[in-house]
Amino acid sequence: MKLSKSFVVALAATVVAFGASAQGEPGLTDKTIKIGMFGPLSGNSMAYGFDVINAAKMYYDKVNKEGGVNGRKIELVVEDDRCNANDLLAAVKKLTEQDKVFLLNGGSCSGPVVGAREYVERVQVPLxxxxxxxxxxLYPPSKxxxxxxxxxxxxxxxxxxxxAVEHLKAKKIGYINHDDAYGGWNLEAAEFQAKKVGADLQVQSINPNITDVTAPMLKIRAANPDVLVITTYARPVSLLVKKAQELGWNKPIVIAVNGTADLKQLVENVGNKDAFKNVYLQxxxxxxxxxxxxxxxxxxxxDYxxxxxxxxxxxxxxxxYGIPSAMTVVNALKAAGPQLTREKFLDALSKTKFDSKVMAGPIELTPTDHAGQKxxxxxxxxxxxxxxVPGSYRSAWVYQPK
Structure with a gap:
């Protein structure tokens, strides 16, 4: 079959445009997309990231076996950040400047990730x-x-x-958080939710390195709440649950996901299973x-x-936890189309919504809220x-620009 001259020219232009697009973007060829991953693969915080990365890797491999994304296979470069701010920033810089990845998919520890925000924004690499x-x-939202x-x-x-309000019928809630940024974040939304549902929040903010929780627990007991909510890290959780039992506390205790990484160790540290007669885990x-x-x-x-x-x-x-993050990346890459650029990828991310079949709620991203799950x-x-317990419970807090 003889092709018209105009068709040949149009086809050539398309091929050139595709190649130029791929060549102009770091980590992108017409056959591959290079993704930089990082997390704690060693050290004391390895439990937060080692298998999370493994889960993401097996999902990416599954995508590659099914043909990749718009004709491209995913290549991974993985770095260990040891859940340390300096190591994480070094990993991000290496992946961006030396490995020249198209995007970053990493971070299992909030503090170090927050510390990399300025660099990520300066070099304009998707994270x-x-x-x-x-x-x-994530707040205020970064492009x-x-x-x-x-x-x-x-x-x-x-x-x-x-x-606490809907299921446990609490009207007054004892709330123990940390006195750092981490604790401030969860308290901000807790106060918003309490006001929305008409609950009274009795707050004790403690240092992450606290060794004696007697004083805050005595204050909580004196306030006589219906429920005790604990949003601290794991070590203070064990101290608080143990002290609650010593003080004769028999009302519900609700422990945040922050403090439940090793439940066997938690029970051992508390030392008495009777302390868990009325405990709920997020x-x-x-x-x-x-x-x-x-x-x-x-x-x-x-299998993997x-x-x-x-x-x-x-x-x-x-x-x-590694699956929904990798799914988000793949879904946005697909939505961005074969003429892929970082700008198109970021735009697709901001319109993401899907059910991961892993998390308690949908993954939903918008131009004004970049936090995926609530x-x-x-x-x-x-x-x-x-x-x-039947049902899921969603936070109503929404970011409002100041």
């Missing part, structure tokens, strides 16, 4: 966090940064207040870890990492067994 809440990098695919810290606080996935609704994730992990899955302690607690479920925990 899609892994499982860090990263409120300080280049999206995250909180597990849950934002603000949503942690808002959801817990909603659960969970940001749609089911108990390993539950029927999440079985596909755990089966996938066993059979030797690792056979070891005690694996998969790690937060493993499934819901949680709750589990009754007796020190050994976890029983889901």
């Amino acid at each position: 899609v966090m892994l499982n860090a809440s990263g409120d300080g990098a 280049y940064i999206y995250g909180a695919f597990s849950i934002s810290q603000r949503a942690v606080g808002g959801s817990m207040v909603q659960f 969970e940001v996935m749609l089911d108990v870890p390993g539950g029927a609704k999440l079985q596909w994730v755990y089966d996938m992990y066993k 990492y059979p030797e690792l899955a056979a070891k005690p302690g694996y998969p790690q607690t937060y493993m499934p 819901s949680a479920i709750y589990l009754k925990f007796d020190g050994e067994n976890k029983t889901p």
Whole structure:
């Protein structure tokens, strides 16, 4: 068949445009997209990121086996940030300047991720966090940064207040948070939610390194709330639950996802299972870890990492969190089309909405809110067994420019 001259010229122009687009963008060719990943792969905080990255990697590999994204295969470059601000920034710089990735998909620890915001904005590289809440990098919204695919810290606080009022019928809530930025974020939304539902919040803000929680617990007891909500890190949680039992506390205690990474260690640190007679745990996935609704994730992990899955302690607690983040990246890359640019990718990110089949609520991103997930479920925990409470509970807090 003879092609017309005009058709040949048009086809050539399309090919040239496609090639020029690929060549003009870092980490992009007509056959590959290079993504830079980072998280704590070693050190004391390894539990927050090692298997989260493994989950994202297996999802990207699945996408590649199914043909890639708009004709391109995904290439990964992975760095260890050890959950340390300096190491994370060094990893981000290496991936951006030396490896020249198209986008960054990393960050399991909020503080270090927040510290990289200025650099990310300056070099204008898209950053899609892994499982860090990263409120300080998400609010006010940055054109280049999206995250909180597990849950934002603000949503942690808002959801817990909603659960306390709606399910536990609390009118007065004791609320213990940290006196740092992390604690301030969840308290801001908790106060917003409490005002919205007409609840009285009795707050005690404690230092993350506290060793004696007697004073704050005595103040909480004196306030006589209906429920105690704890949004601290893991170590203070064990001190607070133990002290609550010593003081004869028998009302519900609700523990945020921040403090539940190692429940076996929590129970050991408290030292008495009776302290867990009326305890609830916040969970940001749609089911108990390993539950029927999440079985596909755990089966996938066993297929990809059979030797690792056979070891005690694996998969790690937060493993499934890596899936929604990788899904978000892939969905936005697909929506951006074959003529891919960072600008098109960022625009597609800002219009993202889907059900990950992993988290408690939908992943939803807008031009004015870059935090992906705002819901949680709750589990009754007796020190050994976890029983889901029906329903999910969503934070109502919305960012308002000042």
